[in-house]
Amino acid sequence: MTLPNGVADELRRIVGRESVVDAPNDLRIFERDGSIEGAVPDAVVLASSTREVSEVIKIAAKHRIPVVPRGAGTGLSGGAVTIRGGIALQVTRMRRILEIDPIAQTALVEPGVVNQELSLVAAQHGLFYAPDPSSQKACTIGGNAAENSGGPHCLYYGVTTNHVLGMEVVLADGSVHWVSGDAPDRVGLDLCGVLVGSEGTLCAITKIKVRLLRIPPSVATLLAAFPSIEAASQAVSAVIGHGIVPAALEMMDEVTVGAVEAHYHAGYPTDAGAVLLVEVDGISESTRELMAAITEILAQNQGYAMREAQTPAERELLWAGRKGAIGALGRIKPNYYLHDGVVPRSRLPQILSAVGEIGVHYKLPVANVFHAGDGNLHPNILFDLRDRQVLHQVEAAGEEMLRAVVELGGALSGEHGIGLEKSAFMPWIYSEDDLDAMHRVKDVLDADGILNPGKIFPDPNRKPIQLAGRTGLAIEARWW
Amino acid sequence: MVTSPTVEKPASADELARRLHEAATSKLAVVPVGGGRASGMGDPLDRCDVLLHTTLLDRVIEHSQADMVVSVEAGITLEALQAELAKAGQFLPLDPFNSPGHTIGGLLATGWTGPLRMRYGSPRDFLIGIRVALPDGTLATGGGRVVKNVSGYDMMKLHYGALGSLGVIVAASFKVFPMPLHDVTVTSDGRWDDADRALATPVTPSALEIFSDGRVLARYTGSRAAVDRAVDDLGWKVEERSIWERHSGRAPARWARIAAPRTVLRELVETLPRGAGWWASPGIGVAHWAIASDASSVRDMRARTESVGGALVMLAAPDELMRQAGAWGTPPSTLEIQRRLKNAFDPDHVLNPGRFVV
Numbered sequence: 001m002t003l004p005n006g007v008a009d010e011l012r013r014i015v016g017r018e019s020v021v022d023a024p025n026d027l028r029i030f031e032r033d034g035s036i037e038g039a040v041p042d043a044v045v046l047a048s049s050t051r052e053v054s055e056v057i058k059i060a061a062k063h064r065i066p067v068v069p070r071g072a073g074t075g076l077s078g079g080a081v082t083i084r085g086g087i088a089l090q091v092t093r094m095r096r097i098l099e100i101d102p103i104a105q106t107a108l109v110e111p112g113v114v115n116q117e118l119s120l121v122a123a124q125h126g127l128f129y130a131p132d133p134s135s136q137k138a139c140t141i142g143g144n145a146a147e148n149s150g151g152p153h154c155l156y157y158g159v160t161t162n163h164v165l166g167m168e169v170v171l172a173d174g175s176v177h178w179v180s181g182d183a184p185d186r187v188g189l190d191l192c193g194v195l196v197g198s199e200g201t202l203c204a205i206t207k208i209k210v211r212l213l214r215i216p217p218s219v220a221t222l223l224a225a226f227p228s229i230e231a232a233s234q235a236v237s238a239v240i241g242h243g244i245v246p247a248a249l250e251m252m253d254e255v256t257v258g259a260v261e262a263h264y265h266a267g268y269p270t271d272a273g274a275v276l277l278v279e280v281d282g283i284s285e286s287t288r289e290l291m292a293a294i295t296e297i298l299a300q301n302q303g304y305a306m307r308e309a310q311t312p313a314e315r316e317l318l319w320a321g322r323k324g325a326i327g328a329l330g331r332i333k334p335n336y337y338l339h340d341g342v343v344p345r346s347r348l349p350q351i352l353s354a355v356g357e358i359g360v361h362y363k364l365p366v367a368n369v370f371h372a373g374d375g376n377l378h379p380n381i382l383f384d385l386r387d388r389q390v391l392h393q394v395e396a397a398g399e400e401m402l403r404a405v406v407e408l409g410g411a412l413s414g415e416h417g418i419g420l421e422k423s424a425f426m427p428w429i430y431s432e433d434d435l436d437a438m439h440r441v442k443d444v445l446d447a448d449g450i451l452n453p454g455k456i457f458p459d460p461n462r463k464p465i466q467l468a469g470r471t472g473l474a475i476e477a478r479w480w
Numbered sequence: 481m482v483t484s485p486t487v488e489k490p491a492s493a494d495e496l497a498r499r500l501h502e503a504a505t506s507k508l509a510v511v512p513v514g515g516g517r518a519s520g521m522g523d524p525l526d527r528c529d530v531l532l533h534t535t536l537l538d539r540v541i542e543h544s545q546a547d548m549v550v551s552v553e554a555g556i557t558l559e560a561l562q563a564e565l566a567k568a569g570q571f572l573p574l575d576p577f578n579s580p581g582h583t584i585g586g587l588l589a590t591g592w593t594g595p596l597r598m599r600y601g602s603p604r605d606f607l608i609g610i611r612v613a614l615p616d617g618t619l620a621t622g623g624g625r626v627v628k629n630v631s632g633y634d635m636m637k638l639h640y641g642a643l644g645s646l647g648v649i650v651a652a653s654f655k656v657f658p659m660p661l662h663d664v665t666v667t668s669d670g671r672w673d674d675a676d677r678a679l680a681t682p683v684t685p686s687a688l689e690i691f692s693d694g695r696v697l698a699r700y701t702g703s704r705a706a707v708d709r710a711v712d713d714l715g716w717k718v719e720e721r722s723i724w725e726r727h728s729g730r731a732p733a734r735w736a737r738i739a740a741p742r743t744v745l746r747e748l749v750e751t752l753p754r755g756a757g758w759w760a761s762p763g764i765g766v767a768h769w770a771i772a773s774d775a776s777s778v779r780d781m782r783a784r785t786e787s788v789g790g791a792l793v794m795l796a797a798p799d800e801l802m803r804q805a806g807a808w809g810t811p812p813s814t815l816e817i818q819r820r821l822k823n824a825f826d827p828d829h830v831l832n833p834g835r836f837v838v
Contacts, residue, residue: 104743148630159628161637162605177814183790184602184765185591185641185739188812188837189821193604193637197630217682237546243569243658283682285705342626346546374628375547414628422631429624429631437612437620438633440824444817456632 003042003087004063011045011087014055019046019093030088033073033080034135035421036337036395041068041082048093050168050176050206057204058174060087060450068452069204071112071143074135076338077413078420079147079199083454089204091142097121098207105212106165106182111142111205118210127212130157133415134323142205148197150415152248152322153279155373157213159415161196168207169195172446181209194441199417200452202445216281219247220291221315224298225272225305229253229368232274233348235301236372239278239294240345246294249373250277253352255332256325256367256380263328266321269305276303276372277322325369326380332365333382337394341405342414345375354404355379362397364390376414377405403428418456426458485511489533493553493611493619493650496532500648501617503530504830510615511832512644514586515557517578517731520796521590522643523807526834534585537650540564542625549625551609551653554585570656573600575687575724577768578731585649591641594728598763599686599701600657607636609653612646615826619650627655638821645836646825660686660701665723666716668696672746674716675762683710685763689727692758697723732757732770734797736778739766740790751784753777765790771797775804782809808837 003022011020021027021044032038042065047053060067066086073080082088095112102125109118115136119128132151133139139149145167150159157163166180180192195203226232232251239246252260252268252275261268268275276298280290295306309315321328329336343351352368359366359381370378381397383390402412406428413422426435439457442449490496503510509527513519514534534555541551545568552561558572559580565571575594576582582592588610593602600606609623612635622635639649668674671694678685678698683706687699697719700707711718740748742765749760749767760767771778778801782792786809794807812818815837822829822838 101743104741148634150628154628158601158605159630161634162601171817177817179814181789182741182765183739183788185737185791185793186812187791187793187808187810188815189642189646189818190604190637190640191814191817193634193640196637197634202633214684240548240658241546243661245658282703282706283709285709286683286703289703289705342628344544344547344549344626346544371628375626376628409625411624411626411629412631414626415630417630418632426632430621433618434621435632436618437614437622437635437825441633441638441821444820444824 003065007059007063007065008043010059011043011056015045015047015052019048020044021046030070033075033078035076035078035081035419037078037081037420039081039083039085041088042085044088044090046090046093050170053089053091053204053206054170054174054176056087056089057170057172061173061448064448064450066450066453067204069146069200071140072114072138074139075143075147075417075419076340077417077422079417079452079455081420083420091204092140094206100125100212102127104182105214106209107212108207108209109141110207111140113141115139115141115144122212123215126215128215129210130163130213131160134326141208141210145196145205145208146198146200147417148415150371150376152250152371155249155371156245156247161193163211164192164196164208165211166209167192167195167205169203169205171203172448172451176206199419199455201442201455202451218284218287219279219281219315220287221309221318222278222291222294223268223307223318224276224278224303225269226274226276226302228273229352230349231302232276233352233372235276235298235303236348237345238297238301240373242293242297244290244294246278246373247281248277248279250322251275251368251370251372252322252325253368255365256329256369259328259331259367260321260325262331264317264321264324266317267307268321272305277318322369329367329380329382332367333384335383335385337381337383337398339379339381339398339401340376340413340416341402341410342374342376343405343408343410345373347408347410348372348375348377351377351405351408351410355401358397358400358404362393364394364397371414374414420455423456423458424462426456485528485531487531487533489536491536493537493613496534496537496648496650497613497617497619499532500613500615504615504828507828507830509833510830512589512648514555514583515581517582518586518590518592518795521807522832522835524799524802524834525832532648534583534648534650541651543568544625545570548656548658549608549627549653550656551625551651552584553651554649555583558582558584558587565656569659571659572654573657574603575728577728579728584652588640588649588652589642589644595687595689595699595724595761598688598761603654604637604640606655607640607652608655610636610639610649611651612639612648613650614647615828615830620647623653625653643836644832645822645838646831648831662704662707663699663701663721664707664711665697665699665719665721666711666714667719668716669694670696678714679763681710681713685710688761688763690760690762692756697727699724730759731796734771734801735795736769736771737766737793737795738769738781738785738790740785740788741765744788748785748788748790752781775801778805786810811837
């Protein structure tokens, strides 16, 4: 595909000659995000302002050209992939922190601001931005808002949507709007709430007002080993069942721990069937009390080799192991397919054993590293892309894992989004009427379907791999 | 209103959807009714042909204690739900005013909250699934029963606080919370300065209320160490926990909710008419005003509230005052988009006609 005649020139008149990329070799850089499937855009526009974003979308609307907003491209569900061609609208040049208000504890940022950078700058005021995806060194706040991203500390603090107070957005007709803001309880429909997590299919985000939190005076981080994933899962439920919601409660399986330890030397016990990383924060008296209670509960649930970080450096190292776990898996195989699904927390042992069996069936190593407290699993299917045959197997295994998630009453994605990757599976969890209601929102905001087409909603031309050949799989009764 | 409206009390979500569809087909105006605790909210209706009660939809569909997730039908009262959750040492952190008797559906539709919102957020933050009957007779679900979910659009946000203007909520799923390990309330007569002190201490209160008579209530929940430290730091008098139940019972006959950025709430509340009765949640940015004055004072207060980016919404008032003051104030800047959303879900405007913003 190429852009219609003259469109590239129109785009250049808005953003300047150098800010439109349309040479074939250059475009390949923008083919992918962090997911499996890629597609080369017809042009990339590097926007520097709301006005430019608006003007670019107006041109796209006039010519009915797809527009896909794009941040750092770290997304894991194909949200930034231009699957129908068109314009990749890159917003990473819009990377100013416009304001930090230490009294109101808010920040106003442009969409290209990197997640971790915001927390680093906010720290000067004793504040931090809570949602912390593992890609936080690279991913952008705009991308986080588009995907409603999570992270380890969302167990206690909530996901992105709980921290976005308002946004400036550009709709499919190029019009610019503010939705919500500093005050609670706005009058009218909660457009901001609907737009967060809409994966670039309803708007482009050009400014975000977020809530910042006070950095807790004390943090305690504990590493505990367990003989098995089942035992660790049981311990997770026991902690929360005792009325304690830690700031984070993360699990890694044996495969992951082996890779992480070899890479980071963080002191992870490599003989364990699973390890938990538990963190509580607050005043020091409180973190001591909670950590003592947690240690006791974990010990009662087969926890051993428990080690609390004694220094900030030690804590950093434990977290480096967790957040860098997926990179460390490269020691096992060069490529990974990172999946994302959520089950009711009590189903963790069942889903993890199903995931293990699926891996064995497809002869693919699987490493689990995930947000156990939320029931949000992340199986990593490890493979070597140089073996071209394997990709189909990888996708089939991933699909089967998701199917198992859904059969256990779970959801397709906890924090990565549906995007391109999972759109075909949406009918597994939603009826036609459910999807129709969502589509009404899409039609109201983007009647011509120019914003990130081919995402979220099932595309009749893209069938799940397994579904055609498999029948009789019972999905657990829907929750109503 | 010339004739009195028909009263429908469907016993299932399917039946409710059918009744709604029948009414919509005949272009009859439908007013969803839960516990009736917020029936004064909104502008006077243009028409009212059918009162569609959800009160027979009062089941707990599933309470998964280990997962800390509950799914309920919309007509269940908050108290009935809390009683069920309490059996497992859990609760929904929602303590709305004009209690008891709110239904879950009503609370979601109106967006009414209470003091605990400071610590736990509002249902907007812990509503994880929703099922809604639409005027075309379909039942549409969003979300699910897992605590973290980005599968598709966030339909919970679309209906939360929409006052039943897009559909009638028939069921909902929530993330619930463990009862706090410790729960202590302290009080002072120190007005805003004491409220500010409580906000600045290292342990943040879970609820903080200040009243027009100068009284301040601070509620601390969590580990014993944290609660003790907060209570020691403040040195205020310990209060019975039942004070919160009495507080939630508040519902003046004429009242309004003032929502504003937290940083300007004090300034704003101080401009209320001399001698006015009010209470405020400075940690949230919300105040409630028992209106003893006329519509012009409401309009003045609203103008001041809107000038700082806030909103003054009437929660109940005699029809005349409601007409003169208007329930909502200046429409949002996205009104045109909101109207198109309304049309997509309720093209004939049969749901609560005239009552909401759209």
